Structures are given as C-alpha cells and as structure tokens.
Amino acid sequence: MVINGVEIENTFAEAFGMRATRVIITAHSLAWAHHAARAMTGFATSVIACGCEAGIERSLEPNESPDGRPGVSVLLFAMSTKELTKQLERRVGQCVLTAPSSAVFAGIEEGEKLPLGKSLRFFGDGHQISKVIGGRRYWRVPVMDGEFIAQETTGMVKAVGGGNFLVLAESQAQALAACEAAIVAMRAVPNVIMPFPGGVVRSGSKVGSKYKALGASTNDAFCPTLRGNPGSQVPEGVEAVLEIVIDGLTAADVATAMHAGIQAAAALGAANGVRRISAGNYGGKLGQFHFKLHEVMGQ
C-alpha cells in the first residue's frame, strides 16, 4: 500500500488491555489549568517505569466544564486498577491540589469508581466539608488560596494502550516534521493521548536485553546506525525512525487516531523524505489488540 509515495507496510501494531480514567481540571484561567495538568501528566510516558501513561486530551471552554471555568481534560492509563488508583491519588494530590485555583472533577461517570476527593479530603485535617450537589458528592478542602474542590470519585473503564506506528524518513528533521504533523492531526481525536514527549518517542524498545536486569532494550531492528546488522528493518536511505504511541479508551479510538496520524504523516509524502510507515509488535503473542496498518488505512 502506498500513499503519496509513502509505503504503508503490511504489518500491525500490537496493543494491550489497560485501565483508564479521565479527570477534568479547572482553574482561574486556562493557563493555570494547564500548569496543573502538565505537572500531573509529567513523567508518565510509559508504564515501564512511570507507573502510568498520562496526557492532556484537550482544553475545555468554560461552558464545557463542571464549574464554568476554563479546564483541561486529562487521561490516565495503567496496567491495573490498583496501580491506576495509586497514580491518580499521587498525581492529583501532588500536582493538582497544589496548583493555585485548581479544582478536579470526574471525566468519566460510569464504571468502577476510583477515589478522587474521597482520599484527598483528609488533607483538610477535619476542616473539609462534603457537599452533595446534583446527586454527586464533592469535597471542599480549605487551602491557602481558598478552597480546593474535588469530586469524590471518578469512573474507570477498560482501555487500550500501546497502539503505535513508526515513521521512517530520510533524515531526522524530516521524521520530526512528519511526526509533528501527525500529532497535530491526532490531538483532534477524542479519547486518546500520545504519552511521550511531544507525542513522539525515539527510543522504541524490544522485549528483553542481553543484560539480565533489563526487561526492555533498544529496538535495534529500527536503529539506522545498526543498518548493517542481520535483521535490520531500516531500508537504504533512511536515517531516522520515530514512533508515535497511542493510548485510547477503546480500540476504535486508537484506530481512528492511527488513521489520522498516518494520513497526516504520509501527506508530506516521499518528496519530503517520508519513506515508510511501519508498526511495532511482538509477533502478535503478547497483546490482545492488533491494529493492521492496511485495515486502519481502509484497505
């Protein structure tokens, strides 16, 4: 399959079942909501060592947020309910509770409930106040700039993590340009995040390592400087490979984001040095979800 001179490889991305939740952070201004959201989603690129994968889904207009203030929607993904609960509590407690003027609300109402204000309220040291408004419980915790408002719980759903595609380009600059275009298109897709810095990862990994202590190591098959090695998948003329990883609330959301991203990257075409779109998998044996690139792109 070829789009605009860019080969779409006949392979698939392998993704995994995860647990996810969404929280809405509001604040005095969109800038302060983003400060809180960026802190909360920092160091959340990969479950390998961060505990969760998290990102900003989108900004919310005042008329879209629960308290009529500017807000940000944040998605968190983890491998288990227990880990998601822990990460949510830590990150909201350390990054949102601490952010001036912020408040936090559930972004998903259905599913199993994860504690939000339910555990953070104890910061109030007995001065916290519960309010049930419209059938939902909120906690008012006194803080130095007024009150921190936190909804008692947020909902958790089963989700999909690790959808991905690789962009193979003639130079690092051209690979970056393609990925930047892809990320712009993918950020318009709801229910997904691209958790790596700027949405893009350059250190794709394979399972295992020659060093016993490491569970994952560099994806040498896609390292251009190792092109001469047997098993290298880097074609002649390709000097940079970048990966975009997608976590979504459903497989359909991940597929939609992959389609948008690949379409945008391929739109730059061979003329801009984009040579091939591939995907990362583990032979299909580890992940429950397979996203075949040709199916995702509608062929």
Place this chain on the structure above:
Amino acid sequence: MTLVLTLKTQPPGRVDMSPLVPERVAGLAVKAITSVMLECGGRRISAGELFSVSGDDCSRMVIEGGSERLDRIGQDMKQGEISVRGDAGAYLGRGMRGGTVTVAGSAGAYCASGMKNGVIRIAGNAGDFLAAALPGEHRGMQGGTVLVQGNAGDRLGDRMRRGVVLVEGRCGDYCASRMGAGTIAVIGPAGSGLGFAMRRGSVILDHPADLPPTFADFGTHDLGFLRLLHGAWRSSLPGSRFAAIGDDAVRVRRFIGDLANGGKGEVLVRA
C-alpha cells in the same frame, strides 16, 4: 390519561393521604381507587367519599382543589408525580424516596421531614418544621430537593441531615437549628436564632441574619462550590429565582457555628 382526584367537599377532619401515592395505586381501576380507605379525623372513609376520580395513568396524579387538611400527600413515595392544585396539609412528602410533588398553594408543618430523595416544589408557603425531624427523631430531611416559592415557617431544617431546601421568600425563627448537614438557601430575610445548636451544613442567605453570638465571622471569600450549586439549580429548577443566580455570584461572608455546640456549620451571606 392523568389520574385526577377532585376534592368534592372540605374533609370533615384531617385526612391521611399516604395510601394515594403513585406506586400504591398503580394498576388499580378507578373504582378500586375510590375504595381505598383513608384515615380521616379518627375514622376511616373511602377515597370516593372525598374525591371524584378519573383517569388511568397512576404515575401522574393530580389532586384538584387541595385543602390544608390533606396530610401526608406523597408520604414514602418512590416514583411518579403528584400535583396538588391547591393547598396541602402537614407532612407533605414525608419520607419521600423519589418522584416529584408540586403544590400550587401552600403546605403545612413538617413538609419533607425524613425525605430521602425526589423533588418537592411549593408555589406558596411552607409551614413550620420544613425538612425537620419529628419530635424524638434524630434526623430530619436526608436527601432530595425542596423549593418553596413563598415563605417558610419556624425551625426550618431542624436536625436536617442531607439534601437541599430553597426558600425564595423569608423564613421564620431558628432556621437550621441543630442542623447536621445539607444545604438551606433563603433569598428573603431570616428570623432570629438562625443556626442555634447547628453542627454542620450550609445556610446561604441573601440578607444578613441575626445570628446567635456563638457564630464567628470567618471573613468574605469567593467559594467555588457555589458555582456547582448554582449550575445544579439552573438545570433542575427552571423558573425559580434560584435558577436565575449568576455563575459569578460566589462571593459570600462566612460565619461558622454554633461554637457553643462545637459546631462547624456555615452561614454564608451573599456579599
């Protein structure tokens, strides 16, 4: 067609209307409904003696031509609607668990006492002990929403435990006495002794109140949770003065008490 109970004559005594709630008359024919026995002034009479009955949709019930002698309308009701086109007696919506009761006139004492869920709208006034506990009970209202578009009597919210009571007019003395939790908002002036022995909960006032000296002034603040409250009122109580409160009306002067009681109740007076 909506089930309509038209009052034929002024009841000879106080009537216990609790058997006539939607789920208890569901599936009954008009004749069976007229045979429902009601306590009236110490004796039992059939509903047919008081009301002419028509219609078949028991989930929507209209009491045409109310009376302040019709007690316990909507008591323990779980679902459906009751609309009273006139006055209602005491214990309106007592122990109510769901559904909606609207009263075009006024309601008597102990309206919404023990109420757990649902909505009561009263276009006129509410009597004393609105949302309060009965003597000997530990808890008054425990959930749901009551909107009074007229005035409320004394001891509004006595021992209230949860829920929201909104009064567009004024309220009597000792509002929120012994209140444990929940929210009361009064647009008109409040009587004396407001918050006496209050433990927790919130009272929101548009006018400064004559608070007991055991309330402390905690200063004027912007409280964000009011935005959530106002939003909920706007969507659930269209047409009321509470639905017209703007998003930015979050600045209040906060009083805490009753400190004689170790209380942490708050009285918020709009600044």
